[in-house]
Amino acid sequence: MEGTLHNLLIGFGHVFEPLNLLVLLVGIILGLLVAVLPGLTLVMGVVLALPFTYGMHVIPAIILLTAMYVSGTYAGAWTSILFRVPGEPMDVPLLWDGYTMARRGEAANALGWTLMSALGGGLVAAVVMVLLAQPIAKIALTFSTPEYFAILFFGLASVVSLGGATLVNALISLFAGLLIATVGVDDTYGTHRFTFNVPLLSDGIDYLVVMVGAYGLGEVFLRLEQGFKSAPLQAIDQIKTRLPRLREMLAFKGTFLRGTLTGIIVGLVPGAGATVASFLSYGIESQYGKRRQQMGSGIPEGIIAPQTAATSSVGGAIIPLVTLGIPGSGATAIILGAFLLHGLQPGPQVFATSSNIVYAMFASVFVGIIVMCVIGYFAIKVLVRVLDFPEVIVSAYVVMMCILGAFAARHNVIDVWLMVIFGILGYLFERFKFPITPLVLGVILGPLAESSFMTTMISHDNDWTIFFTRPVSGPLMVVAIITLVYPVLRHLRHKSKIRKAP
Amino acid sequence: MAGGARFSRTLPYVVPGVAAGYLYYVASNFQFNERPGTLGPDFWPEAILALMIVTCLFKIVAELAARNDAAEIGGVLEEIIEESAGEHSAGSPPGAPLVESHPYLLIAGMALTAGYVMFIQSLGFFIATVLYLALFIVLGGYRRWGVVAAVSVAGTLLLLFFFMKVVYVSLPIGQVPFAAVTLFLMQVMGIR
Numbered sequence: 001m002e003g004t005l006h007n008l009l010i011g012f013g014h015v016f017e018p019l020n021l022l023v024l025l026v027g028i029i030l031g032l033l034v035a036v037l038p039g040l041t042l043v044m045g046v047v048l049a050l051p052f053t054y055g056m057h058v059i060p061a062i063i064l065l066t067a068m069y070v071s072g073t074y075a076g077a078w079t080s081i082l083f084r085v086p087g088e089p090m091d092v093p094l095l096w097d098g099y100t101m102a103r104r105g106e107a108a109n110a111l112g113w114t115l116m117s118a119l120g121g122g123l124v125a126a127v128v129m130v131l132l133a134q135p136i137a138k139i140a141l142t143f144s145t146p147e148y149f150a151i152l153f154f155g156l157a158s159v160v161s162l163g164g165a166t167l168v169n170a171l172i173s174l175f176a177g178l179l180i181a182t183v184g185v186d187d188t189y190g191t192h193r194f195t196f197n198v199p200l201l202s203d204g205i206d207y208l209v210v211m212v213g214a215y216g217l218g219e220v221f222l223r224l225e226q227g228f229k230s231a232p233l234q235a236i237d238q239i240k241t242r243l244p245r246l247r248e249m250l251a252f253k254g255t256f257l258r259g260t261l262t263g264i265i266v267g268l269v270p271g272a273g274a275t276v277a278s279f280l281s282y283g284i285e286s287q288y289g290k291r292r293q294q295m296g297s298g299i300p301e302g303i304i305a306p307q308t309a310a311t312s313s314v315g316g317a318i319i320p321l322v323t324l325g326i327p328g329s330g331a332t333a334i335i336l337g338a339f340l341l342h343g344l345q346p347g348p349q350v351f352a353t354s355s356n357i358v359y360a361m362f363a364s365v366f367v368g369i370i371v372m373c374v375i376g377y378f379a380i381k382v383l384v385r386v387l388d389f390p391e392v393i394v395s396a397y398v399v400m401m402c403i404l405g406a407f408a409a410r411h412n413v414i415d416v417w418l419m420v421i422f423g424i425l426g427y428l429f430e431r432f433k434f435p436i437t438p439l440v441l442g443v444i445l446g447p448l449a450e451s452s453f454m455t456t457m458i459s460h461d462n463d464w465t466i467f468f469t470r471p472v473s474g475p476l477m478v479v480a481i482i483t484l485v486y487p488v489l490r491h492l493r494h495k496s497k498i499r500k501a502p
Numbered sequence: 503m504a505g506g507a508r509f510s511r512t513l514p515y516v517v518p519g520v521a522a523g524y525l526y527y528v529a530s531n532f533q534f535n536e537r538p539g540t541l542g543p544d545f546w547p548e549a550i551l552a553l554m555i556v557t558c559l560f561k562i563v564a565e566l567a568a569r570n571d572a573a574e575i576g577g578v579l580e581e582i583i584e585e586s587a588g589e590h591s592a593g594s595p596p597g598a599p600l601v602e603s604h605p606y607l608l609i610a611g612m613a614l615t616a617g618y619v620m621f622i623q624s625l626g627f628f629i630a631t632v633l634y635l636a637l638f639i640v641l642g643g644y645r646r647w648g649v650v651a652a653v654s655v656a657g658t659l660l661l662l663f664f665f666m667k668v669v670y671v672s673l674p675i676g677q678v679p680f681a682a683v684t685l686f687l688m689q690v691m692g693i694r
Contacts, residue, residue: 055669168561172518175554179525179547186543191534193547194525217615225608228642392642393653396635399615400661408671416619424612432514450546457541 004134011359014059015367023060024364027067028372033386034068035075035087037394042072042088042274043330044216048398050208050334051405058342058357063364065338066318069331070122070368073274073310074376077114077303078384082107082239085387090275090310093282097295097302104298108242111380113303115373116244121260121308122369125315128264130362133351137323140348145459146466149452150473152445154480155270155326159438161483169434177442178449180205188454200414207443208337209406213419214436215330216402218426220395225427228392239381244300255301258284259308266309267316270441273329274310281309315365322346322358326445330437333444512565519558526551610641626676626684631658659687666693 014020027049034045046068053061076087081098094114101110143151160170183194184204195201249256259281266277285305286295295302317328325347327333339346344354351358375383406419429436460466468474529547536542618634625633635654644650665671666688675684688694 051665051671052669054671168515168557171557172515172554175522175550175557176518178550179522179554182547182550186534189534189543191532191543193532193543194528221608221611224611224642225604227602227604227607228644390639390644392639392644393649395642396638396653397657399638400631400635400657403619404661404665404671404673407673408665408669411672413619413623413674416622420615420619423615427608434514454541454546462539462541 004130007355007359008130008363010356011361011363012367014356014360015063015363020060020063020360020364021367023056023064024067024368025371027064028071028368028375029383031068031071032075032372032375032383035072035091036079036384036386037087037389037391040394040398041215041219042069042090043334044219044398045072046331046334047212047215048401048405050212050337051401051408053338054341054408058339058344059360061338061342062335062357062361065331065335066361066364067368067371069335070311070314070365071372071375072331073122073314074114074118074307074372075383077118077307078111078376078380079387081110081114081303082384083387088275090273090278090306093278093306094303096282097298097300100296100298101300101303106298107238108240109244109300110303111239111241112243113300114307115241115376116249117256117259117304117307118311118376119369119373120249120256121263121310121312122314123366124260125264125267125312126362126365126369127315129315129318129365133319133323133358133362136319137348137351140323143348143472145452145455146470146473147476149449149456150467150476150480151324151326152449152452153467154476154483155320155328156438156441156445156449157480157484158270159441161487166433167487169432170438173429173434173436174438174442177210177439177444178446179442180210180439181207181443181446182450187451198414200410200412203410205418205443206409206415207333207440208409209415209419210422210443211330211334211337211440212402212405213422214426214429214439216398216405217419217423218430218436220398220402221423221427222430223391223395228390228395239384241377241380243377248300252300252304255285255289255304256308258288259305260312262305263309263312264316267313267328268319270320270326270328273317273331274313277309277313278306281305311369318361318365322350322361323348325350325448327441330440333440336444508565512562515558515561515565519555519562522551522554522558526555607641611638614638614641623674624677624680626680627673628658628662628684628687629676629680630674631661662687663691663693667691 015024030049031042031045034040034042046065049064049068053064056064072088073090076091077094077098079085079087080091080094081102084095084099086092086095098110098114101107156174160167160174179194181204183201185191185195185202186193192202262281262284263274263277266280267273282295282302282305285301286292289295289301289305291299291301313329317332320326320328321332321336323346325336325345327336336346344350344357346358402419402423403416406415407413409415426436428434429439456466457464466473467477526548529544529551532542532544534543614634614637618630622630632654635657636650639650639653662673662684666673675681675688
């Protein structure tokens with residue numbers, strides 16, 4: 001515990017270095033702007049910031065992306081509450097009570113509740129993140145390849161189970177991602193797999209190219225097809241935030257606690273991010289809250305529940321990223337990319353090899369949340385004006401950043417072509433309701449899954465039952481299978497309910 | 503459902519299914535020295551492709567047999583969102599326009615992007631990017647010409663400066679005679 005505190009203090013020292021603090025400030029502002037603009041998603045924003053980190057040292061690079069990730073979960077609430085325009089999918093639940101409050105003339109109160117929820121939920125989750133990360137990493141150090149494969153299998157199963165319009169589409173998306181990850185020269189045999197005599201493919205397909213194309217360019221193509229629009233703003237000069245008093249907040253401590261816990265737990269699960277946390281937390285409050293009957297009528301609980309969960313999911317999602325090297329969401333996948341670009345492999349060893357970087361990241365979450373709330377309190381009026389900016393211009397620059405991001409990775413135009421291909425694929429995926437997250441996580445986790453599977457097979461004479469007979473991997477595999485089957489059971493239960501209904 | 507419509511609904515699964523079949527054939531012909539008792543480098547991709555083929559076939563059969571119910575099992579996230587949104591009328595912004603579709607814009611945007619990648623090596627980053635940004639913005643329906651010109655030129659100069667001077671990314675200079683423009687700008691900006 002003392003060691004953790006000491007390391008965290010060193011982390012704060014890194015964050016408070018003038019350059020790093022400036023980077024954090026830039027990251028927070030960019031994250032807030034990305035969250036406000038409906039055309040830009042949080043993941044897209046973090047993807048687009050990645051090329052700017054190529055020339056940076058690892059600590060400022062990680063601080064920039066983490067700061068964007070943190071603040072990206074907050075500012076979309078403003079436009080939901082004020083203009084009924086959710087900046088991100090996670091902000092939709094804020095329409096139900098937040099906008100209703102604003103319509104009653106209580107916009108300042110609603111914004112105050114949002115700010116305190118982001119602050120409270122985010123900070124509590126950050127504390128949990130710091131306390132849990134090292135013990136989890138210690139446990140993970142005892143894992144062998146079967147356990148690793150089981151963890152990855154569980155991660156991929158939960159991505160499939162959670163995401164997507166249909167289970168079938170999510171599975172196809174995941175298989176496509178896993179397959180893309182096999183392109184290149186095989187590590188064990190040196191065999192060329194799916195390279196089709198293209199020399200650059202021998203090095204494999206960089207997952208950054210896939211992410212930038214599928215998340216960034218694909219989304220722009222989709223918006224181009226739908227026609228760009230800008231939301232007309234009204235009454236911007238009257239915007240202000242009124243913070244709730246301590247006594248008022250204490251009256252909602254149960255909601256704060258439920259929201260924060262939901263966010264942390266959901267953040268820990270691969271594939272589930274701030275959006276799931278926000279909706280789930282609202283749902284839990286609607287079922288178990290003291291004033292569940294009044295949810296949707298413009299009460300603070302309807303703001304506190306989704307906002308605490310959305311921001312606290314950040315702390316939760318960083319835990320598996322750092323301790324196991326498994327990103328739980330699109331945004332953490334990009335942060336993993338930044339680690340790898342700088343030659344660092346997150347995982348249980350990271351506390352022994354690069355604890356200063358990890359704790360700088362942790363400290364940046366704390367500082368980022370506070371800075372985000374301060375900026376949110378004072379600069380909301382200025383920041384929401386970005387909604388007036390023509391979406392088409394933003395999108396044109398999004399494409400530029402995608403192209404530059406793909407090019408800068410290996411200084412090769414073939415990567416840009418690949419990015420464009422994945423952009424078109426991303427558009428088709430969106431168009432035909434194939435989720436993109438399983439594709440991207442398949443590309444990222446595929447090589448790890450394959451190597452842990454193959455090593456296990458080599459070590460255990462191709463006995464696949466080993467995954468089910470070891471004390472840690474066995475239960476994990478069972479949980480993973482249940483996770484995969486759960487949507488089917490849910491569907492069958494729903495059908496039987498319908499059949500029984502008169 | 504009419505047969506034609508049903509068939510068109512299977513297309514998004516026929517295409518990956520057929521592609522997976524072809525790739526399975528490619529994978530089964532990987533060249534490597536077999537080691538007895540060890541799985542080869544073809545095992546993992548073949549396993550994934552086999553699962554993909556089975557999944558696509560399942561969906562295609564379900565669509566053709568009009569038993570789509572089983573294949574429409576939703577992800578938990580989607581259902582959580584649908585359930586929550588279903589209880590509230592304000593799930594989407596009021597007065598939000600129905601989603602429009604401009605397929606020609608999309609095709610033009612894709613062609614423009616592909617053209618940009620095709621010509622960036624010969625035109626150089628500056629000329630290609632200024633043209634691309636201006637055309638993209640105009641294509642997107644924006645018609646304030648002064649803003650279009652300013653945003654394209656100033657933005658490209660900023661990107662050129664940042665990536666070449668700050669993060670040392672060697673952007674394409676272009677071929678003669680276009681290279682002269684990029685080289686001139688690099689000289690003005692002090693980029694070596």
